[in-house]
Amino acid sequence: MGAGTEQARKLISDAGASRVFYFIKEIIMSQAEIRNDWTKTEISEIFHSPIMELAFRAASVHRKFHNPNEVQVCTLLSVKTGGCSEDCKYCSQSVRYDTGLKVERLLEHEQVMEKANMAKENGSTRFCMGSAWRNIRDNRDFDRVLEMVKGVNAMGMEVCCTLGMLTEEQAQKLRDAGLFAYNHNLDTSREYYEEVITTRSYDDRLETIDNVRKAGIAVCSGGIIGLGESEDDRISMLWTLSNMEKHPESVPVNALVPVEGTPMEGNKRVSVWDMIRMISTARIIMPQSNIRLSAGRNEMPTSEQALCFMAGANSIFAGDKLLTTPNPNFSNDQEMFDLLGLEPKEAFKEAKHYDVSVS
Template identity: 35%
Template sequence: MRNLKSDFIYRLKDKVIEGNKITSEEALKLISTKDINVLAECANKITTTFSGDSVDVETLINAKSGRCPEDCSFCAQSSFNSTPIDKYPLLSHDKIFEQAERALQSGANSFCIVCAYKAPPEDDFEHICESIKIIRSKLKIDVNVSLGFMTLERAKRLKSLGVKRYNHNLETSKSFFNKICTTHSYEDRINTAKIVKEAGLELCSGGIIGMGETKEQRVELGVALSELQPDEVPVNMLLGREGTPHYNNNFISEKEIIQTIGTFRFLMPKTILKIAGGREVHLKGDDKKVLRAGANGIITGGYLTTEGNKPSDDFKMLKEIGIKQR
């Protein structure tokens, strides 16, 4: 029997399944609901209606670490921050290939090459292109990349090499962006996202929650993402790293995570919503709940400068809740 106080959630679920968009005001009502169970139920129904009951599993490689010239306050790799991390130049073709092969053997269906750049210098870009060629010629795994800002010419080159998806996160809402970064603009990020789509690549673009933004600003981010129509949206949960301005700011509740992902599902019914960085800390093994609350993707095996779950543990978890891999 429906809870009358939460009947609006069911009505909005039906609205979305019928092919209609919800408004920002409706999204704010969803993200503020106390009835998490109904929100989760309805978000999951939207997910299974449009995407079935499967999960996209991805692994990453930090192919070039640290010394990024941008001042993103959340980032351990920013040269403005003093987080104690391993810093190294672009990895060799062999090392990148080995990680791709390991990703395939672990059971992942996609592999993302990530580098800490504003934009890669030409020699590094050519090196990355050669690594992509090697992987694509020898392994049956989707190759994605995240290399910072893009030109249309470079994006088309990546497309020609068989890259499936390009990651370029908005990170947060436009109204909050200048609180976390001043060395480039929100519009710069929007521009690269549009270039990626113009080149024919799939777009992966998401953000981070828990940096001090309001619920209204989380909705603002969700609406901005929905307007870009990304194929994938990674939702990261802030880990306040030593040496960054967010050190000791390291808590976002499971309730807030479900409210955010559930609302994003209403805003983006067909997109892969991926629970990403910070899930191991903030969800404390309750990933199952979120994968039944609108999410249908995970990143496994670790992130750029932090460890993650073992792929074998994540695949065991997916089996336990009866979700198969895409």
Template identity: 55%
Template structure:
């Protein structure tokens, strides 16, 4: 019978603060960020990598983004280990519960009714097929199940919203984190989703405020921020990131990170999508995003958003296994896996689990993971078994 591990001992080992001092001093990167200028008669504040801040200046973030890539990745990897177990990657599955027919004009999306694509409009999926998909995802190691509906908002969709609330409750009852992306929300709708058990709400800003009008005209940047605020006020975790490859420049990627860094609390997760050009959309001929741009964006986001989960999302299937491993080193700690990701291809569960195994990575449990940062998996499992 395996020996028990004292809870206090596990707690002492697992607290990031017990390992942070050594990491903070690694190679002199601890005080690498330029602090905001103080007011008259006020002493200048100094910040260290890993500090959680909501007063980032755009010039600070640009300086990080423009730094030597390998050094930026090293800094990001150091920050990552201050706040997360770097051996863990959360596996998430995203299901399209209502496809196509959207009135928005997002230039990257095949689900817009304004473009002629192979994506055809469908009605909202019934509850049971969604629950079966969630059960399959859980059996394959996914701990977050996300549901997306292609529409601008929930106006006039009372019966559909009731059905979605039921889906949320049932999936949460399986012990999974549950996320939805349903377009714009009112505060009351956000409150009802929270009551149903919603863990997180995805509402991407997509790009910088300046470049946004080049991509979307049917919903303003401030309307997106209003939905995010309604979600936050309801007590639901915010999932908000962007898409690389829309035709934006580096300063727009920095602008996106700067926007979320100044929120009252950083998003619980920040998806980094890369454009999958789809025939029939205005962006169908856009050039693929270079991997170094993806790595630079992930590493910068990790340094600026230390506590946030960085989700390597759409377009991941276009990168090699080694390139994906570099993204994990740069601070990405969640992936979407399964048969599809909305209307774009996605790596399968078996393929992803094999990849993670080859790199010494493993899946993360649903909700907050309290396992030790240093106790090997087998030892931890033995301790759990001994106390069962």
């Protein structure tokens, strides 16, 4: 048990159960601070706390920094599908695995603008473009992507890209074109990383994130659970993210969607409780970040997604496909939002302090 739990018990004993929620709120709010010096022991203590206590603490922290009724709605489009030289053992787009995926060329500018406009009309405020590249090359395709960034930015949407590794100069070109955020996931812990991918190192990933930061672009970085990793690996990944000089503005929490033909096709799907532990812990140690309920949402009923939102998730990917895997469509998400009383978060809106009482 953490120090906060023991403090709460003493206060309850001293003051009586009638004021329990008031005191717990005061303890949690006093602990909700921006820190970049978390220890793995501290994170492990949070992660392994009783799940009801964990979710309550995360929900309270969430309400201090975010409007709990707002969810950032993002759309992810694969602008260049398949043919990737990497050996990520979970990925349908690797040339090393026979997944039945058809390799496609970079989409035309007009196709991307049409998809972006459709996403905006359906309520998305962030549009992310992904390509199956190991790294960006300074060629005509990159120039075309820069034009796509300019086009989406002109629509008033937050524009994000995930294009693999990049240099500081390439990051600056994207920033100059109007890129708002860049996604580059850690995937898992440093300790487990080589069990998942060998064609680039963990430090390669961190270097790309550093280059993104230097260019003044918001960082979107999280990981995947269900890769065969241990709970210690999940904690280690969260430790790396939370101890960055500045926390990622967005932290996607993905549940592996096993793809036939990949080495991880037989992996067991993670439970909603695994997702809640990851989301809650991420929310507590990175309170200002948008915590994104990402891959795996298609297999989660509304009730399970609601629990994730209560635990601190405040961002989703919308649209019927997440790169190459199924995802809930816009109409299903709109029904869920209506049921839960949620609304899309405005574009370019930063986290701030909210005074939401616990009564």
